[in-house]
Amino acid sequence: MTLHPLAERALAVLKRLAALRPDLRLVAAALCAMGILHIAATLAAPMMMGRSAFDRLEPMLPVNTVIVLPPVTPATQPLPFLTPDVRYAMCRYDSAQAPVGVSLELPGKGWSLALHTPEGDNVYAATGEDERVTSLRLRILPTAERFMGLTPESLGVADTTEKPQAVRSDRGIIVLRAPDKGRAYRPFIEAGLRRFTCAAEKVR
Incomplete structure (x- = not known):
């Protein structure tokens, strides 16, 4: 069965993505950094207000x-x-x-x-x-x-x-x-x- 050229390209991209294995330590570090940034922004918000x-x-x-x-x-x-x-x-x-x-x-x-x-x-x-x-x-x-x-x-x-x-x-x-x-x-x-x-x- 012959696939359309666009379908073949899409299939090739999906195979490459499936072959990638994300570094779990990098993902965990990114999530922790996002959490710290959110907490810091929340605590700093009152200090950054123009008038309390x-x-x-x-x-x-x-x-x-x-x-x-x-x-x-x-x-x-x-x-x-x-x-x-x-x-x-x-x-x-x-x-x-x-x-x-x-x-x-x-x-x-x-x-x-x-x-x-x-x-x-x-x-x-x-x-x-x-x-x-x-x-x-x-x-x-x-x-x-x-x-x-x-x-x-x-x-x-x-x-x-x-x-x-x-x-x-x-x-x-x-x-x-x-x-x-x-x-x-x-x-x-x-x-x-x-x-x-x-x-x-x-x-x-």
């Missing part, structure tokens, strides 16, 4: 002050990809001069709190529970150990209040998220967001 989320939010957030953001719309969102079914309140904290006291409530499921450093690391997070109000009191301290004022006990004053949870972080942004369930729930959501306090403590 912290850089964008810093001008609009006074230090150690809570700002309740308006409902998210294309014209009002401070960062891209914020979901319109969530309301936000934020505080840019700085514990360099004094500890920062934080107080808030998570009225239920869907509410959450997160502390982010300027580099994007999450140093603390909490979520609300269904049919239960979660009260939170935090005390943000600098990462370096140094004198931050006298405690009430050292001044001879009995402190019967519940101790706040200590969090070590120099500066960053606290984000309180609340689910926007519609117009009927907005007064309740606004009240919950405005109960969020964030202020530097007075050092004695």
Whole structure:
């Protein structure tokens, strides 16, 4: 049986390819190199960004002050990809001069709190529970150990209040998220967001 010249050429090429035996060590090395390159690119991506989320939010957030953001719309969102079914309140904290006291409530499921450093690391997070109000009191301290004022006990004053949870972080942004369930729930959501306090403590 005589084959067409093109078919004969194709058959010859297939025979040559079948005769080639790839070096398994070379293939494994190439796969490892591709994996390392992918991981390095992922880790380096935040450093290569022109402006981080912290850089964008810093001008609009006074230090150690809570700002309740308006409902998210294309014209009002401070960062891209914020979901319109969530309301936000934020505080840019700085514990360099004094500890920062934080107080808030998570009225239920869907509410959450997160502390982010300027580099994007999450140093603390909490979520609300269904049919239960979660009260939170935090005390943000600098990462370096140094004198931050006298405690009430050292001044001879009995402190019967519940101790706040200590969090070590120099500066960053606290984000309180609340689910926007519609117009009927907005007064309740606004009240919950405005109960969020964030202020530097007075050092004695």
